[in-house]
Amino acid sequence: MSLSETLIARARDIAPMAEKEACNTDRNRKLSDAVIDACCDAGLMEILVPKMYGGHELDYATMAAVVYEFGRYCTSTAWVLSFYIGHNYIHALWPKQFQDEVFADRPFSLTPGTIAPNFRLNPVDGGYIASGLSQWNSGSSRSDWFLNSGLVMVDGKPQGAMAFMVPASDVEIIDNWDMAGMRGTASGDARLNDVFVPRHRAVEVADLLNGQSPGAKIHDNRIYSLPILPFVLGETLPVMAGAYRGAADAFKQLTMDRYSTFTSAKVQDKQTAQIRIGHGQAGAAIAETLLQDYARFLDTVDPAEIRPIEKRAEIRARMGMIADYVYRGINELMLGAGGGAYRNTSPLQRFLRDMNVLRVHGFLDVETAAENLGRVQLGLEPNCPL
Structure with missing residues (x-):
């Protein structure tokens, strides 16, 4: 093995x-x-x-x-x-x-955070002073470091964006994550108050987006030369494909176990239930195929092929459409699952709530992503990061 x-x-x-x-x-x-x-x-x-x-x-x-x-x-x-x-x-x-x-003490770190430019970075000797508040810090309940991003300010004017790392001890974690979905992700806010960031802990966001980071010059493996957005979008895809499979299997089991409230007939004998099981199983298989296809793509593509902004816009729109597809598929299952599926103990309602939140995620919102692709196809400037 x-x-x-x-x-x-x-x-x-x-x-x-x-x-x-x-x-x-x-x-x-x-x-x-x-x-x-x-x-x-x-x-x-x-x-x-x-x-x-x-x-x-x-x-x-x-x-x-x-x-x-x-x-x-x-x-x-x-x-x-x-x-x-x-x-x-x-x-x-x-x-x-x-x-x-x-990586001094062990070959990994627990690092929540986001690359959305929420912070102000004021240049000083040897680095920057970072201040501000960021949202959506998934995994912040356990952390060693935090990933952040901010605008470099000179004379009150932004001079580009930098992504940067700070140890968790420098971060004020705000326990305010109370959402309708993705409830278990501890994606609360994080505040930095005049935290010094040494220059070696910062990277230009433009270099990450273009796959030309300092790490790309250190490591020969092509994966470290990928533009960062296709990889970050790839973080979300196995979550969504897994959710669809989990919902489809949970619905199948629920249908096999259910009896009609008023007639005591087995629900699995109803044609509508059989159709929904078929849709769910086939739909989940399609999501899995899309995941496998993207894995082959990301593991074999020449990084130079996805540096053009048109290609990155296409990838982002594809992920938005997959998020919407998975949500709609799970929602269709819920329509035939009965009231009991909405109990907090039911995995189905969690899958539905979670995908309802994920499909409006900043990187997965299908309308924003499709609009961006349309703008790029028309020769216009993108209106969100690529």
């Missing part, structure tokens, strides 16, 4: 723990320490960390398959795990001095 197969098998073994914890994850608004520790102990966090730092330096397909296993049971768990694994990949794009720092 290859290392990739071994890690996927470990994820498959741990995933039922996430299923058992799913209600508590939702209720507590964060993953349990037991699930996070099990994933760390299984070596899942370092899937994409370079071998020179003790990582596995595997491919996106391995990461996607691992995250998918959790997505079938708990969307929140899959989302946070995908970010933890993905942000360890992002660490490898930073200057070597930071990589030496972040």
Whole structure:
């Protein structure tokens, strides 16, 4: 068995723990320490960390398959795990001095955060002073470092955007994550108050978007030269494909177990229920095929091929359409699941709520993504990051 197969098998073994914890994850608004520790102990966090730092330096397909296993049971768990694994990949794009720092004690870090430019960076000798408030910091209940982004301000005017890392000890984590969906992701706000950021902990956002980061010059593996947005979008895809499969299987089992309230007839004998099972199973298979197709693409494409903004706009629009497709498929299942499926103990209602929130995520909103692709196709400037 290859290392990739071994890690996927470990994820498959741990995933039922996430299923058992799913209600508590939702209720507590964060993953349990037991699930996070099990994933760390299984070596899942370092899937994409370079071998020179003790990582596995595997491919996106391995990461996607691992995250998918959790997505079938708990969307929140899959989302946070995908970010933890993905942000360890992002660490490898930073200057070597930071990589030496972040991987000094172990071959991974638990790093929530976002690259949305929420902070103000004032240049000083040796780095920047960062201040501000950011939202959507998924996984912030367990953190070693935080990924951030901000505008460099000179004489009160923005002079470009920098992504940067700060240790969790420099961050004020605000426990205000209370949402209708993705409740277990601990995606609360984070505040920085005049935090010094050494220059080696910062990277120009433009270099990340173009796949020309400092890490791309250090590591020979082509994966570290990918433009960052196609990879970040890839973090979301196994979560969505797993959610569709989980919902389809949960609906099938529910239908087999249900009896009609008024007639006591078995629900599985109804043609409408049979049709919905067929739609759900086929729909989930299509989502899985889309995931496998994207994994092959991301693991084989020449980074230069996806540097043009037109290609990145197309990828973003594709992900938005997949998010909308998965949501609609799960919603159709819920229409035939009966009132009991809306109990908090039902996985179906969690999958629906979670996908309802994900489909309006800043990177997954289909209307914004489609508009952006249309603008680029018409020769207009994009109106959101690519």
